Amino acid sequence: MDIRLSPSLLAWLRSFDAAARHGSFTKAAAELCITQGAVSQQVKQLEDWLRRPLFLRTPRALVTTPEGKWLAVVLRESFDAIESTLAQMRQPPEAATATLSCSPSFAMSWLTPRLGEFFRQHPQTGLRVFGEFHTLDRTRMVRDGVEAAVRFDLSHYPDLNATVFLDEWLVPVASPEFIQQHPGIHTPQDLQGDWLLHDGSAWDGADTFEEWQHWFAQQGVPPPAWTGGQQFNLSQLALGAALAGQGIAMGRAALVLQDVRAGRLVPLLGRSVASRAVYSFVTTHHPSPTMQQVRDWLGEEARRFCEERAKVMPPLLVK
CATH class of the missing domain: 3.40.190.10 (Periplasmic binding protein-like II)
Known part of the structure; x- marks a missing residue:
């Protein structure tokens, strides 16, 4: 049988590969920068062309059939080889x-x-x-x-x-003015939830309160209720709020060391914690x-x- 990799077939295979790796049409669509419906339709067209199902579609998960697993392995090996070759060929000149x-x-x-x-x-x-x-x-x-x-x-x-x-150390930090206005901070239990400043996306996929949760867990004490604490999408923004005296940020040593050295931020409670x-x-x-x-x-x-x-x-x- 003479089978040629037409542009349509290549698009169907690309969508199937992404869906098989992620186990999700939605995540595959995000990777390929197309809609979830387009990924689903292209996979369906591939299944119709092969005359066999490649996925078992359940309410909770997208599961590959045995034939789907076989095709997914072959495609990943092939795409890996192509991408590796392209990466080598696309090396910029040293002056670039x-x-x-x-x-x-x-x-x-x-x-x-x-x-x-x-x-x-x-x-x-x-x-x-x-x-x-x-x-x-x-x-x-x-x-x-x-x-x-x-x-x-x-x-x-x-x-x-x-x-x-580089590893990372976490330590709560606040401005000297904030500490002067709140002199009773001596133990983790003294920290109030509405004082805490949060980097709500410490890394892609991290929980909104990841760093404070981890810090309290390492101290062996339960965290306060998070209600009231400001949330930001960058650690730098939370640290900026701390510098302005608006609360206590979870400082990463790589980001706060110079501010601590200069006295603009003060570490609290005397111990750093290793970040995950x-x-x-x-x-x-x-x-x-x-x-x-x-x-x-x-x-x-x-x-x-x-x-x-x-x-x-x-x-x-x-x-």
């Missing part, structure tokens, strides 16, 4: 400007102030940093031309190279020489930062 996607708060507070040192060490290298925090996978990186990324999350990247270069999330340098399996330089430089800068952090921030709580 490389692009690094980075979590916005980390880019502003930690990375950008240190870039001068990178350019001093690599004067012939161009590097452009842009802030974003959407979830990465190999398909998106190749499609969007993202050469490498820095992410603050749980570092789960099964189809990419992820190098953890870490900073990872994420690339495809064949990073360019420029991105290998960036990765090595980040590791060295992180080592120096950890030495400074240990001198400035409250010691880590060990359980």
Whole structure:
């Protein structure tokens, strides 16, 4: 039988691959930037063309049939091979400007102030940093031309190279003015819910109150009711509110160390807590020489930062 990969068939296969990986038409649609109905229709057209079902559609889940599993494996291997080859062929010349996607708060507070040192060490290298925090996978990186990324999350990247270069310490911080106005803060139980400032998206997929919940759990005490505490979509915004005396933010050491050193923010309660999330340098399996330089430089800068952090921030709580 002569079967040619027509544009229609390729589109159907792409939609099926995304739906099989995510187990959801909705998530597949988000990845492919089309509607959920379009993904469902394209998968249905593929099933009609094959004359066999590829999914069992239940109210709670999308489950591949045995034939669907077989096709999903073959497609993933094929697409991986194509994407890997494209990534290698699309390497920019050494003189070109490389692009690094980075979590916005980390880019502003930690990375950008240190870039001068990178350019001093690599004067012939161009590097452009842009802030974003959407979830990465190999398909998106190749499609969007993202050469490498820095992410603050749980570092789960099964189809990419992820190098953890820095851990994170969490400690509540407030302005000296706020502490002066609320002198009775001596234990975690003294913290009131309406004082707390929240980064409502610490990383993609994190719970709204992730960092405060984790901090209280490590202290071994229940958290207060969250009602009344302000919520933001960037850690930098919560820290800005703390600097303005509006409450207590959960400070990440990488973002607050200079403010603590300068006395603009004061750590509370004397102990830092290790965050569940870490900073990872994420690339495809064949990073360019420029991105290998960036990765090595980040590791060295992180080592120096950890030495400074240990001198400035409250010691880590060990359980």
